[in-house]
Amino acid sequence: MAGKQMPHTMMSNHESETMLGIGNIARKVFGTPNDRKVKATRPLVEKINVLEPEFQALDDAGLKAKTDEFRKRIAGGESLDQILPEAFANCREGARRALGLRAFDVQLMGGIFLHQGNISEMKTGEGKTLVATFPAYLNALTGKGVHVVTVNDYLARRDAEWMSNVFGMLGMTTGVVYPRQPEEEKKQAYACDITYATNNELGFDYLRDNMKSELNQMYQRDHNYAIVDEVDSILIDEARTPLIISGPSQDRSELYVSIDALIPELTEAHFTLDEKTRNVTYTDDGNEFLEEQLHARGLLAEGQTLYDPESTTVVHHVNQGLRAHKLFQKDKDYIVRDDEVVLIDEFTGRMMSGRRLSDGLHQAIEAKEGAKIQPENVTLASVTFQNYFRLYNKLSGMTGTATTEADEFAEIYSLGVVEVPTNRPIARIDEDDKVYRTAREKYEAIVEEIKEAHAKGTPALVGTTSIEKSEMLSALLTKAGLKHNVLNARQHEQEAQIVGDAGKLGAITIATNMAGRGTDIKLGGNVELKVLDAIAANPDTHPDEIRKQIEDGHAAEEQAVKDAGGLFVLATERHESRRIDNQLRGRSGRQGDPGKSSFFLSLEDDLMRIFGSERLDKVLSSLGMKEGEAIVHPWVNKSLERAQAKVEGRNFDIRKQLLKFDDVMNDQRKVVFSQRREIMEAEDLGEIAQDMRHQVIDDLVTQFVPPKTYADQWDMQGLYAAALEQLGIDLPLIGWAEEEGVDAEVIAERLEEATDKQMAEKAEAFGPDTMRQIEKQVLLQAIDGKWREHLLTLEHLRSVVGFRGYAQRDPLNEYKTESFQLFESMLESLRTDVTQKLGQIRPMTHEEQTALVEQMRAQQAEARRVAEAATAAPAGAAVAGAEAAGPAVAATEPLLAGFDETKPETWGNPGRNDPCPCGSGNKFKHCHGRLF
Structure with a gap:
């Protein structure tokens, strides 16, 4: 309305304070x-x-x-x-x-x-x-x-x-x-x-x-x-x-090494690095430089550009090479041990043996470090922890x-x-963060603080964010003459001992992230570890006597540490996640024990540097701070926590988006896994196999004998070839077209009758039980093969669908639509695959069985010869012999008692993928379980 002012939607400071006051009163009355x-x-x-x-x-x-x-x-x-x-x-x-x-x-x-x-x-x-x-x-x-x-x-x-x-x-x-x-x-x-x-x-x-x-x-x-x-x-x-279960694919070691040699020649003008999002991309200058270098090194064909479809593989590898060099740091993200690149868990500081980065990134890091390059893997099965x-x-x-x-x-x-409330009130003192201008000033102050604590007998736990920083701080403490322990991925085996000693009087322990270690630091040290050490050192003394001495002495040590102020947790940086900081802080003050925590930061720390330290730098400069001085104020803590909350929110959004894509695959995964289970539980799969076969026949007839067409328009030659290939049946189809009253429905019925009769004859030849087992295994193998191919296709779709956003199309909706179409296509090809395999299957002839038995005997004789040679060799040579023999030595498993290769009833009931009971070392399905 004219002349009438709209109400202001922003609350004044007074209103805001009033609302907070009301909230506090409500909490006091009703509780949180x-x-x-x-x-x-x-x-x-x-x-x-x-x-x-x-x-x-x-x-x-x-x-x-x-x-x-x-x-x-x-x-x-x-x-x-x-x-x-x-x-x-x-x-x-x-x-x-x-x-x-x-x-x-x-x-x-x-x-x-x-x-x-x-x-x-x-x-x-x-x-x-x-x-x-x-x-x-x-x-x-x-x-x-x-x-x-x-x-x-x-x-x-x-x-x-x-x-x-x-x-x-x-x-x-x-x-x-x-x-x-x-x-x-x-x-x-x-x-x-x-x-x-x-x-x-x-x-x-x-x-x-x-x-x-x-x-x-x-x-x-x-x-x-x-x-x-x-x-x-x-x-x-x-x-x-x-989580991914994968199998090896082709070896591309030379390509990784060639591309790795190229990356160090890049300058800062050739790429952009965004540390906030942990992303690195090539600039236009970088792309031009890459093309020149790749042409010169023969990695890109003459006349071919990076934008051609044929260049996809090379582009993928140069991108991974750049990420390996610019985003992944040795002794922070991974270590090299025994010529192997081992990842480090950023949250616990532990080595993650057996875990590898996907999409060739791990191989790019191996090339960067000159370690042995393991072959890339293809996904066989995967699931997220969420799902x-x-x-x-x-x-x-x-x-x-x-x-x-x-x-x-x-x-x-x-x-x-x-x-859940604590059993005893928390007595730990959490000090405000201390912020220094430079990392050098910060570390000098840290060493002085540790000296003071050590002089009082206060045990100190010093938290660092990487192996490199823990070892750098260790060198500073050594220079200062302070004895200490270091707990990081390199000392993984000594973890229990180091943590057990961390609460002793005057102990100094430097540790990478303490999150999720599951081990408490007890004041005065860990009694159980002390007892075990004492028993090992005094084997002649009765364990009960040793335990009593240790427990009596421990009480005095525990009290001495409490008198010295309890455990002092000193953090050298803030983590991106507040939880990790809180977990480190929580190591002190357990069960009502006294303690103290303090965070020492500098404007050169990663979190401060990446998330807006310029403003804080100006504030510190305007205050005219002297060398070695720190700013300490609750406002700084709040500001840092807000920055951490923003990072946590961004990480949550990333995880949520990834989960939305995985949910699409998860729906399909549930369908496939439930179908597999139904197949395994079923006694008779003949009806399922028949339904699949009849559907394939309907599809073939529709393709070669289109509806509402005349006989001279039918492709009976094509139908004959397809029936022979996909149904394994040879019928005079061409003559059918010339018969009076024959249409598509009649052709389909005749094909169904002929294939049903053929499968009934096979069931009689194999025996009903064997035929049911054959159908089950063929179905399961076909599902597994198709699902693996589907997973690979979905990976490729996921990698390219993001570009649809440039065309104003929602990548997630595009992914849902296309993945569903791909899933339907997979199910159609599954029917064809199963029908084709069952159509081609046949019992072995007597001659084939004789040849197979002879082959098995020869393999068994060779396996025994290798085993005897390895056993007869000197102790030092046995290992080398076993390594050289490889699978042959593994093939010397004893034969099943009473095994007779001419009588299947003596073979037991091995699974298709279990070792054959004959002792050949081959899988049962490739040995005596062979069907055709």
């Missing part, structure tokens, strides 16, 4: 949402506490009997929530007897939140490992199994060994899954009530299971309930890269730091985050 959740568990905790005397009165057999009683009640219809107080009380008593640990009320709370499908945020040292036993025990009562997920194999084994005492006391079985585990042992581990495993091994076993050809070869059963330890590390940090863990009917997790990522947990996994 987190407070209300914690309060809601108190009645349950009280019930558990009231039941405690009743369960203490039971003998050991009584605790196990309670487990049987709970199982029967659940089978009778009672819910887990109804049984929770009694089950938790039983588990608490079992833990008290097995470990000497009585769970605190806050630990019971943490267990309740886990059972409800939440993330329990519990500070370091609050006993998360014990907390997990309560919901694990309760949910395992259903008989469907529980998976407890850890970040590394050491923790999986340690926690399984430790907590199996509790579960054993309650009459439950515990298993642990680890890499390269014997097959039977792994099957037994998954069949246990509670199974401990790493996220990687669970994901890989899921993929392996869906590549198996028989149900009895599969490891995992129901995805019932998972408890994820260090849940932020697993479901967020590691979720950026998918793997969303398979579980119920998911929960534990960590010390999840609140900063609560939105992502809620949106991606539908997980709520609940802060």
